[in-house]
Amino acid sequence: MANFDFRTCSISGLKIDKASENLVRWNLIAAFATLAVGGLFALLVALTRWPSVHLLPLEFYYRFLTLHGIDALLAWIIFFEIALVHFTSAVLLGTRSYVPWLGWLAFALMLIGGGVINVIVLLGKADVMFTSYVPLKADPIYYLGVILFAVGALLGFIIFFINVILSKRDGGYKRSLPLGVFGLGAASIIAVLTLLHGAGIFVPTLLWSMNLIPNVDPSAYRLVFWGLGHSSQQINVCAMVSVWYMTSAFVVGGKPVNEKLSRTAFVLYILFINIASEHHLLVDPVLSTWHKIVNTSYMMHLAVLASMIHAFAIPASMEVALREQGYTRGLFEWVKKAPWSNPAFSGIAISILLFGFLGGITGVIFGTEQFNIIRHNTWAITGHFHGTVVAGTTIAFMGFTYLLIPYIFKRELIWKGFATIQPYLYGVGVAILSIGMMSAGAFGIPRRHYDVTFSGAPFSFTFDPAVDMFMSMMGVGAVLAVLGGVLYILIAFGSVIFGKEVQ
C-alpha cells in the first residue's frame, strides 16, 4: 500500500487516501449545490402556496415543483449518500478507494443526468412532477436524464461492495464491518434493488415517449415506479440511521449497546421495505384488497419495528457514553450535559426526534388503508414526507456535514455561532411547515395544486376557512426553514473555501 497517498486526520484519527478524499469532497460539493438549487425552488413554490402571497405564475409553479422534487429528493440526497459510500467503505475502514475511476464515472453520469433534467424541465418540456405518471408525457430527454442519473447512482452504490470486499484483503477489517459501514451496506443493497426497479420502468417509458412502443400501462407504471420511489426512501433511512450511529460515536464516543440488535434491525429494513411500497397504491384500482393488506400491514410493521429498535439503541449509546464521562446524577444529567451547542450532535438529536414523531408516526397512520382514504394525495402526505426526508434525513446529513468539513476538507467551520443555531432554525422551520401541511391536508387541501380557490372552475367550492391559517403556517415555516437552509449552504461553502486550514 505504500505507493498510495494516505494522510491521518489530526482530529478524528481517520486514515484517508487522496482518491477517497477527492471523491467524498466532490460528491459533497455537488450535494450542497443541488440542495441550494432545490431550496430556491422550495422557497418559490412555498410562497406560491401561501395564499396571501401566491407568487408564481401557473406554469412556473408546476415547473419549479417538478425541479424541487428532483433536485432535493433525488440529487441532494443521493449525492450525499454516494459521499457516504466513499466515506464508509474506504475512509472509515482505513483502506483506499479501489476503483476511483468508477467513482468519477458515477459522479459524471449523475452530474450530467441531473443537469439534463434541470435544463429540459426549465425549457418547459417536462412539467410532469418527479413521479411522471404515464400517460402524462415528457420530452424523451427528461427520461434519458433520469436514466443517466440512476445509472450513475447505481455504479456509485456498487463501489461500496467493491471497496468493502477488497478492503478485507488489505486488513481494513478482520471479521465484521463497523456498524456505520454495515448500515451503509444495507443502504447499498436496497439501492441496487431499487435502481433496478427504476430501470424496469424508466426504460420502457423512454421508449414509449419516443413512440417506439405503443403504451405503458398506467397502473403497472405506478406499481413499479413506487418500487423505485418508496424503496429508495429506505436507502435514505438506512443512510440516516448510519449517520446517527456514526455521529454518536464521533461526537460523544457512543457505542452501540448491542451490536446484534442494531444489525438485526438493518436486516429487517432490507427484508421488508421493498414490499411495503404498496401504501402508495392503497386507493388505486387493479390491486386486490388482500394484496394491499399483506404488503402494507404485515411487511410495513416489521420495517417500523426496525426503526423502533434504532430509536432505542442510539439514545442508549449516547446515554452510556455520557454516563461514562461522569454525568451520572439523576436520570437526566446526561441529557442536560450533552453537547447541545455542537451542530453535529444537535443535528442528529433533532433528526431522531422529528423523524420519529413527525415523519414516522404519520407514516404509519397514513399507510393504513382506511386512513389513507382520507389523506391520499392531500397535502398531509407532503407534510408527512417533509417530516421524514427533510426533518429526518436532511437534518442528519446537515449535522454530519459539520464533521466531514474538518475531517475531509481539512477546514474549520466558519461562523461557529451561526452553525450552532442552524439545525435548530431549520428543524423548527420544517416542523412548522410540515404540521401546517398536515393540518391543511386534513381539511382536504390537495398537494401539487396551484389554486385552492379554484378560479376558472365550472363549479366553485370553498374549503373550511381554517385552511388559510394552516397554509400560512406552512409559509412561515418555509421561510424559517429556508433561512436555516441558506445558513447551511453559506457555512458549508464558506468553510470549504475560506475556513481556517486544520493542521
Added chain:
Amino acid sequence: MAIHEPERIWWNPLSKDERLWVAVALIWMLVSFIFMPIYHIVGSQNPPSETYAVSAEQFDKLVKGMVEKYKVGEENGFPVVHPKPGEPVYLKASMWQWYPVVELEKGKEYKLHLSSMDINHGFSLQPINLNFQALPGYDYVLTITPTTSGVFHIVCNEYCGVGHHMMVGKMYVK
C-alpha cells in the same frame, strides 16, 4: 463503536431493558398489524378493489347512455343526472372536468364507476375528504351509500396539467 470493528464476539444476548423495549415494540406492531385486516372486515369504510379494464370509448358510451336515460337538468353546461338507486353511476374524468353532475339519494347503495379518458386524475370528494385514484384504461368501482345529504364537490387531486386547479365537479345527495 459504530466507526470501529466490533469486538470478536458481538452476537451477545440482549439486556433486560432491550428485551423489554423490543417486546413492547413488537406487541405494538402486532396490534397495528392485525388492526388493519380486522377493521377491513368489521369496518364500513374501506378502499374497494373492484376493477374492470375499459377503453376510453367504451366508458364514454356508458356515460352517454346514463346521461340520456337519467338527465334531470343542467348546470353550468353540465347535465345533471339522477340515476335510479341501484343503477350504476358513471363518472368520467378528463382534462379538466368531472362529467356529469350526479344526484344520489341518501341511504341508498350505489356503484360509482370512475375512469379517465386521458391521464391520471384524483377523485377527491369534498368537504368530507374521501380520495381515490382515477386511471385511464380502468374502471374503478366504488360501492357507496351516502349518509349525509347536501352538496359535495369533486376536486381533482392528481396533477393533470395546467388546468388541474380548475377541475372541479359536483355531486348532490338528496
